[in-house]
Amino acid sequence: MNNLPVHQAIAVGASKHPHKGKNVFSYGTAGIRCRADILDPVLYRLGLLVVLRSRAVRATIGVVITASHNPEQDNGAKVVEPMGEMLLQTWEGYATQIANTSDEDLGQCVQSLISELNIDMALPANIFLARDTRPSSFGLAQALIDGIQALKGDYIDYGLLSTPQLHYMVRCQNTQGGYGNPTEHGYYSKLASAFTKVREQQSETDESEYTGELSVDGANGIGALKIQQMCQHLNNQLKISVYNDGTHGQLNDRCGADFVKVQQKPPHGMPTEEAGRKCVSLDGDADRIVYYFVDSDGVFHLLDGDKIATLIAGYIQELLTAANLQLNMGLVQTAYANGSSTQYATDVLKVPVACACTGVKHLHHRAQDFDVGVYFEANGHGTVLFSALATEKINSASQDERLSSDQRQAATTLKYLQDLINETVGDAISDMLVVECILHAKGWTMTDWNAAYTDLPNRQLKVKVKDRRVIQTTNAERCATTPAGLQEAIDGIVSKYNNARSFVRPSGTEDIVRIYAEADTQVAADSLAYEVATKVYHLADGVGDPPAQPSSS
Ligand code: G16
Numbered sequence: 239m240n241n242l243p244v245h246q247a248i249a250v251g252a253s254k255h256p257h258k259g260k261n262v263f264s265y266g267t268a269g270i271r272c273r274a275d276i277l278d279p280v281l282y283r284l285g286l287l288v289v290l291r292s293r294a295v296r297a298t299i300g301v302v303i304t305a306s307h308n309p310e311q312d313n314g315a316k317v318v319e320p321m322g323e324m325l326l327q328t329w330e331g332y333a334t335q336i337a338n339t340s341d342e343d344l345g346q347c348v349q350s351l352i353s354e355l356n357i358d359m360a361l362p363a364n365i366f367l368a369r370d371t372r373p374s375s376f377g378l379a380q381a382l383i384d385g386i387q388a389l390k391g392d393y394i395d396y397g398l399l400s401t402p403q404l405h406y407m408v409r410c411q412n413t414q415g416g417y418g419n420p421t422e423h424g425y426y427s428k429l430a431s432a433f434t435k436v437r438e439q440q441s442e443t444d445e446s447e448y449t450g451e452l453s454v455d456g457a458n459g460i461g462a463l464k465i466q467q468m469c470q471h472l473n474n475q476l477k478i479s480v481y482n483d484g485t486h487g488q489l490n491d492r493c494g495a496d497f498v499k500v501q502q503k504p505p506h507g508m509p510t511e512e513a514g515r516k517c518v519s520l521d522g523d524a525d526r527i528v529y530y531f532v533d534s535d536g537v538f539h540l541l542d543g544d545k546i547a548t549l550i551a552g553y554i555q556e557l558l559t560a561a562n563l564q565l566n567m568g569l570v571q572t573a574y575a576n577g578s579s580t581q582y583a584t585d586v587l588k589v590p591v592a593c594a595c596t597g598v599k600h601l602h603h604r605a606q607d608f609d610v611g612v613y614f615e616a617n618g619h620g621t622v623l624f625s626a627l628a629t630e631k632i633n634s635a636s637q638d639e640r641l642s643s644d645q646r647q648a649a650t651t652l653k654y655l656q657d658l659i660n661e662t663v664g665d666a667i668s669d670m671l672v673v674e675c676i677l678h679a680k681g682w683t684m685t686d687w688n689a690a691y692t693d694l695p696n697r698q699l700k701v702k703v704k705d706r707r708v709i710q711t712t713n714a715e716r717c718a719t720t721p722a723g724l725q726e727a728i729d730g731i732v733s734k735y736n737n738a739r740s741f742v743r744p745s746g747t748e749d750i751v752r753i754y755a756e757a758d759t760q761v762a763a764d765s766l767a768y769e770v771a772t773k774v775y776h777l778a779d780g781v782g783d784p785p786a787q788p789s790s791s
Pocket of ligand 1: 267305308521597598599615617619744746748752
């Protein structure tokens with residue numbers, strides 16, 4: 239621990255982590271993210287910031303060093319709030335500010351934040367940190383630690399963890415164990431015990447075609463390691479084979495949840511030919527999951543975040559009805575949600591649907607408006623939130639002798655299901671266990687689950703432009719307000735297709751503009767996406783080769 243005055247300690251650290259001032263950093267959709275080789279000074283500065291945040295809220299704050307779905311050469315950091323949520327928006331601004339501050343101005347920047355936010359620097363500060371498997375993560379963790387120590391913060395370095403595991407640790411710590419034990423073992427035993435208890439409540443019928451056999455694509459990342467550890471706690475209740483476990487391929491290289499979702503095809507490195515075989519892909523920090531299978535005709539079927547969300551919402555609704563519990567449940571999606579899923583949720587499940595901007599931080603907050611808020615992005619990132627009222631009602635119904643045993647059993651199942659859900663943030667491992675419980679309860683195969691509704695054909699493309707900030711959007715990102723003429727052009731293109739929809743938005747994790755299109759056929763969705771991408775390329779200063787027409791399968 240250093241004994242230097244604040245200014246001096248910051249300067250000493252800054253000299254070890256010099257800011258070249260050539261790049262502009264911003265705290266985007268999920269933290270700071272860019273090429274790993276320029277991040278060292280940013281992580282040092284973030285170390286300073288999280289100490290301030292910890293003192294400001296008088297609680298433990300978390301940092302995960304990861305760039306999730308991005309390629310291995312990238313890296314980044316996600317800051318975790320005391321209850322396991324994403325960093326508060328006003329502090330995202332401070333993070334962006336400090337990340338771009340030169341070595342000379344750094345002491346003054348920190349001092350201004352201390353005064354402006356009235357932070358008592360005599361208070362203790364406590365930081366939990368963890369990292370993914372990227373080779374650059376280890377060194378960046380050291381830069382973060384140097385920042386923490388410069389402001390005399392304490393820290394626990396958990397080493398390799400999935401992002402949702404670190405979110406869980408932070409919440410456990412700040413609830414003094416109320417949410418569980420802040421250890422990796424605590425995480426696995428909480429989930430394994432809840433999984434077993436939910437399944438004990440469910441009776442399996444003779445006609446059940448459910449199988450607990452799964453192939454898992456670990457994206458060559460942290461999820462592969464952690465799911466194997468989870469398996470050791472499940473007493474063979476699931477038979478999991480892990481592929482892309484990091485021993486051969488590169489992180490996220492032609493595998494992982496993002497690849498499978500965007501390319502709409504199986505990952506490399508995992509056998510998927512067996513008809514009906516249940517397959518899942520995790521992303522690079524294991525906070526996203528998608529399911530898929532190949533049918534007997536060799537056709538690939540993707541069950542993405544929308545299918546997972548509607549499965550979970552439908553099941554919770556059945557349990558609420560069976561337990562005679564009146565709680566208001568809602569589903570939160572983004573503009574990427576397939577039109578068929580929104581229609582199914584609204585018309586069949588009769589669950590109200592809200593649309594939020596991309597980024598689980600936005601969905602999470604919107605989901606808090608409901609007693610039971612199910613939120614999922616189509617890319618497989620999501621979870622379920624239970625309000626204090628919902629938790630209380632479910633708990634008391636599970637013990638209420640005045641209710642019928644069926645009603646009590648439904649409430650008890652809900653109670654254990656809540657324990658199985660990682661409410662802090664989307665968690666691929668927890669989400670997978672929840673889905674497996676629901677499929678088990680229903681006795682469903684992948685084909686049964688997939689039959690709930692049919693996705694509208696869709697396509698996602700990326701366009702590289704000079705400065706993606708020229709594209710601004712409104713109406714939960716469904717409408718572009720700049721550059722001039724872009725939205726009118728998109729509207730004109732969309733009107734030529736049937737049952738079509740398209741929008742564009744700048745990514746907050748990659749240096750690209752994302753294009754989404756859906757229409758009545760795959761050929762139409764591909765052509766629509768291509769036309770819109772070409773328009774973006776021309777109106778927003780595209781760089782490199784113009785977009786290529788996707789080849790429809
Ligand atoms: C992050 C966010 C997700 C978001 C995704 C893509 O995921 O947590 O909510 O959907 O980025 O964001 P964008 O379209 O702005 O690039 P992850 O898994 O990469 O952390």
